[in-house]
Amino acid sequence: MSFDPVLRLAGVTRVHGDGPQAVTALREVNLDVDPGQLVAVMGPSGAGKSTLLNVAGGLDRPTSGSVVVEGVTLTDLPAAGLAALRRRRVGYVFQDLNLIPSLTAAENVMLPRELDGIRARQARREALEVLTEAGVGEIADRFPGEISGGQRQRVAIARALARERRLILADEPTGALDTPTGDEILQLLRARCDAGAAVLLVTHEPRYAAWADRVVFLRDGEIADSTAVSLESAR
Numbered sequence: 001m002s003f004d005p006v007l008r009l010a011g012v013t014r015v016h017g018d019g020p021q022a023v024t025a026l027r028e029v030n031l032d033v034d035p036g037q038l039v040a041v042m043g044p045s046g047a048g049k050s051t052l053l054n055v056a057g058g059l060d061r062p063t064s065g066s067v068v069v070e071g072v073t074l075t076d077l078p079a080a081g082l083a084a085l086r087r088r089r090v091g092y093v094f095q096d097l098n099l100i101p102s103l104t105a106a107e108n109v110m111l112p113r114e115l116d117g118i119r120a121r122q123a124r125r126e127a128l129e130v131l132t133e134a135g136v137g138e139i140a141d142r143f144p145g146e147i148s149g150g151q152r153q154r155v156a157i158a159r160a161l162a163r164e165r166r167l168i169l170a171d172e173p174t175g176a177l178d179t180p181t182g183d184e185i186l187q188l189l190r191a192r193c194d195a196g197a198a199v200l201l202v203t204h205e206p207r208y209a210a211w212a213d214r215v216v217f218l219r220d221g222e223i224a225d226s227t228a229v230s231l232e233s234a235r
């Protein structure tokens with residue numbers, strides 16, 4: 001197993017827009033996330049948390065600085081290479097979930113694998129496995145409109161965790177879930193971490209940050225503080 005960071009941000013600055021409207025969402029951010037580490041990102045609204053996640057996963061490009069995922073510098077990759085790397089190595093859970101309404105839960109989970117040329121049967125087997133792990137195996141053949149909000153959230157988590165994605169990026173994955181369900185989602189992320197993945201989790205909830213190994217506080221696009229968590233008893 002390699003001990004290099006799964007994710008390395010070096011001197012990352014992201015300016016949205018230009019001229020007088022320009023907003024510096026990230027300013028010279030340096031951040032490493034090692035295999036097995038869960039890093040929580042906290043900070044006030046507008047601090048740059050979502051921008052940080054988008055840049056880390058190659059959905060957005062930094063204005064300057066570099067982003068390296070498992071030794072590959074995203075900023076050097078052409079668009080096609082970047083898309084393939086995102087599908088294979090990076091799992092996302094977005095606030096708005098982004099499930100495709102015309103596909104069943106299993107098909108939503110299978111889609112990125114099939115885009116990578118994996119046969120449907122194998123992709124379905126993997127999807128059922130990870131949906132079961134996320135506690136929603138029984139609704140695999142239902143459409144997003146036919147399941148509850150909490151179940152949709154678990155399907156989105158399952159999609160992010162499918163196969164050996166090594167970098168999981170989660171933006172408020174517990175959303176409006178009740179506390180027990182939110183705790184279960186955190187348990188799933190934590191288990192993936194313990195199996196060697198790196199997780200970057202944006203959360204406003206201190207109770208969820210307690211599951212992290214480290215909490216990074218962003219303020220005005222800068223890392224204002226970075227604290228190791230040793231609250232084993234809080235989990």
Ligand SMILES: Nc1ncnc2c1ncn2[C@@H]1O[C@H](COP(=O)(O)OP(=O)(O)OP(=O)(O)O)[C@@H](O)[C@H]1O
Pocket residue numbers: 016017023024025043044045046047048049050051052
């Ligand atoms: N596409 C964009 N164009 C212009 N400005 C943007 C864009 N995306 C984000 N911003 C600005 O960049 C700053 C950081 O936004 P970001 O969404 O990263 O913050 P956040 O910490 O995730 O906020 P929240 O907790 O409210 O989701 C904000 O000032 C925001 O208005």
